[in-house]
Amino acid sequence: MSLSADLAFRRGDLDLRVALDVAPGAVVALLGPNGAGKSTTLELLAGILPLDDGRVELDGVTLDDPAGGVHVRPRDRRVGMVVQDYLLFPKMSVLENVAFGLRSRGLPRDRARAEAREWLGRMGLDGYERRRPGELSGGQAQRVALARALIVEPRLLLLDEPLAALDAGTRPAVRAELRRHLAGYAGCTLVVTHDPLEAMVLGDRVVVLEGGRVVQQGAPAEVARRPRTDYVARLVGLNLLTGTASGRTAELPSGAVVALAHEARGPVHIAFPPVAVTLSPRRPEGSARNAWPLVIADLEAHGDLVRVTADGAVPVLADVTPLAVADLGLEPGGQVWASVKATEISVYPA
Amino acid sequence: MSRRTADLRVPAALLIPAALGVAILVLPMAGLVARAPWGDLPSILASDEVLTALRLSLVTATVSTGVALVCGVPVAWLLARTALPGRSVLRGLVTVPLVLPPVVGGVALLMVFGRRGLVGAWLYDTFGVSLPFTTEAVVLAQVFVAMPFLIVAVEGALRTADRRYDDVAATLGATPWTTFRRVTLPAVAPGVLAGAVLCWARALGEFGATVTFAGSFPGTTRTLPLEAYVAINAGDSDVAIVLSLLMIAVSVTILVGLRDRWIGASQ
The missing domain is CATH 3.40.50.300 (P-loop containing nucleotide triphosphate hydrolases)
Known part of the structure; x- marks a missing residue:
């Protein structure tokens, strides 16, 4: 079928x-x-x-x-x-509801009911035959x-x-x-x-x-x-960017550049989870080659973490601990640096 | 509610006409009760004329309601559930009797079903049947006047019923007739019942169309309202009063019975 x-x-x-x-x-x-x-x-x-x-x-x-x-x-x-x-059907018993299709197809009432009873059993609804749907x-x-x-x-x-x-x-x-x-x-x-x-x-x-x-x-x-779309990315809880890759970097429409862990060419989607984003007050030193200065747009409780929405050349969602929010003094309108390790980023053709 | 007690000071400009309105509606009925020949009531009720008229009224109103159910429910279904061309015109036509003076209905019925009428002539020539001035004519007059009440009530119920049930029934293999019989009709049963009761009450009170089309023959066409009219014309006000009280009792009973549907609905 x-x-x-x-x-x-x-x-x-x-x-x-x-x-x-x-x-x-x-x-x-x-x-x-x-x-x-x-x-x-x-x-x-x-x-x-x-x-x-x-x-x-x-x-x-x-x-x-x-x-x-x-x-x-x-x-x-x-x-x-x-x-x-x-x-x-609200005026019919549960049994009659289930038997309705068979009776509409011309099966005699008794046989339709017997089969409906069997189905109710299979559904774990023995003893519910005479109930009304409202119950x-x-x-x-x-x-x-x-x-x-x-x-x-x-x-x-x-x-x-x-x-x-x-x-x-x-x-x-x-x-x-x-x-x-x-x-x-x-x-x-x-x-x-x-x-x-x-x-x-x-x-x-x-x-x-x-x-x-x-x-x-x-x-x-x-x-x-x-x-592949913002809607899906939001549903599955990922940051999604779209850009053009040439080797180990990809350029976004805004001109910002994202460092990639692997080679890629042409139009690509770039996805990374919000927990992979680190926020810091100054430009971070060290291994993270992706660091962007952003402005905080929104803070929202998200389970045990706080989901930070930050705007800029590379808009991102970041999940950080409440402690980090307090330490960094995060608040809407505030400036912050967001960094993501290239190895946390997944890249696939757009 | 207590916060609104201050609003209970009703302005006289509203109170006086309101009191007048209530008086116009209630006084006539109170008058009937006050003038009722309570002592003679049992004997008047048991008299041959009254019993004959009562039986005729009950039988014709019930048969009329049956006819209205068989024909009116399908009309309501057509109006509510199909994309029939000219549906709004049809709705207008079938509800005209609601606002038409019943005597006009009687004249119209006579023109169509009279011995020289459009249909009546054919009926007479072919079957030797003449409708006017028969009990069947009483039923026809009552159906003409009362069926629109049923149609309107049932159409309203059909419109508020969820049509997706019909879709589900169709996916289960049900024909439209099975769906109507087993799904739609049970769902609108309260509306059908209310419409039928209203229709029956209207049929029971029918006067104008009946007297015009069926005349006033004791035992065959003289229903309760006609009997009351005959009695008052003959100067027998006691009989007229008793018959009136009887009909009021029926109306009030129906109103109380349907209280939850209409009066209660606004609360």
């Missing part, structure tokens, strides 16, 4: 052009800020919205081909959907929604922010559980999220969407290590 989609869709401010491929059994995480077109992508794949142009193929079956006049109705697509607020916790509701979608054996499963409705305390456990359930599902899965951790944990591959375009994709570790 595999998905191959080439989507073009324009509505209001959104201009979506996305090509997506999901390998059989794979989970692709679609990561992006609000308004990037993530949910629209899912609605296009589910057939709820019509494509302007492009093509959707699932297991070799063409679901959408506007040029050829093909648009398979949502109910005939075998595409399951679980949304942020789960949308369990479930967020995690339970999610499992019911998952069972309701999976029972009809969809070839493609779409999850729209499946963990966003949960409180922070229960999220890790439900996330781990969801990952387990997805591992046991043979079809393709697309998970939409704006949470990088969720994308990294759930996805075999991460596709980053910004402004209706795919700006980066790859294995989670690859995306986390080598961000």
Whole structure:
């Protein structure tokens, strides 16, 4: 089972052009800020919205081909959907919710219910058959929604922010559980999220969407290590600069020069973690060849550390200890030198 | 709340017309209660004319509500959920009876379903059926006047119901009919119920269209409001008062029953 989609869709401010491929059994995480077109992508794949142009193929079956006049109705697509607020039918029992898909496909009530009961068992929800959706916790509701979608054996499963409705305390456990359930599902899965951790944990591959375009994709570790846009860099907590390398140095658009540990040529991304940045009152002596005079723009608590935002020819984020903040007398508007060892910097083609 | 007690000094310019308004609304009902022949009430209620009219009213209002449900809910669905061309015109047309004088509705029904009317002539020539001045005519008049109440209530409920449930049902393989039956309808059930009750109450009180289109024949078309009108015209004010009290009791009961939906909603 595999998905191959080439989507073009324009509505209001959104201009979506996305090509997506999901390998059989794979989970692709679609990561992006609000308004990037993530949910629209899912609605296009589910057939709820019509494509302007492009093509959707699932297991070799063409679901959408506007040029050829093909648009398979949502109910005939075998595409399951679980949304942020789960949308369990509120007037139906949990069992009826799960059995809904089978009964809609003409299965007799008893057989549909028996199978639904089995699914509830698999989801660890024995004894919840007669509950109403309103009586479930967020995690339970999610499992019911998952069972309701999976029972009809969809070839493609779409999850729209499946963990966003949960409180922070229960999220890790439900996330781990969801990952387990997805591992046991043979079809393709697309998970939409704006949470990088969720994308990294759930996805075999991460596709980053910004402004209706795919700006980066790859294995989670690859995306986390080598961000290609400011948005991704901020999400994974790295400083990201873009410049032109020639040998062991790279020049930034501002004219500042960054010393590199390895040779590189042409347009490059330069990434380094905020903890690798050292702040000092004067130009540092010693091994750090990258030292820039900056002006502090902002100080903010960041876990045990303080995240310092500094502007200048090379804008950086630096994580320093509260003690360092006190020792250096850091405050917004103050001058400071930031230095980074070349060995802490990772460089990759832009 | 206590912080607002100073505001309770209502200016006379508001208080006097407000008191007048309340008096206009409440005094007539109080008058009915004051003039009611309490001693004769049981015997009047048990009289043949009253019982016949009451039975006819209950039966016709209930049948009318049934017809309005079967036809009105789909109309509301069309108005709320489809991109039908000319939808706003259709909405205007089906809600006209809300503001139309009922007697106009009666005249219109007569023009269409009368023995020489557009549809009536055909009905008569083909099936030998003549609608005017029958119990069926009473039902038709009531549906004409009361169904818009149901349509408006149900359309409102459908508009506030989350349409994404329909999308989810579709991805699960449900046809639009299954979705309507098992997802949409249960979700708007309270709105349908409220609309049906309102429709029933309006049908029960129907007078103008009924008397014009169906006439006033005891046992077949003389419903409670017509019976009250006949009684007051015949100078029998006691019967008229008792019938009026009966209808007020029904209205108040319905209002109390729906209190949480409308009156409570504003609090």
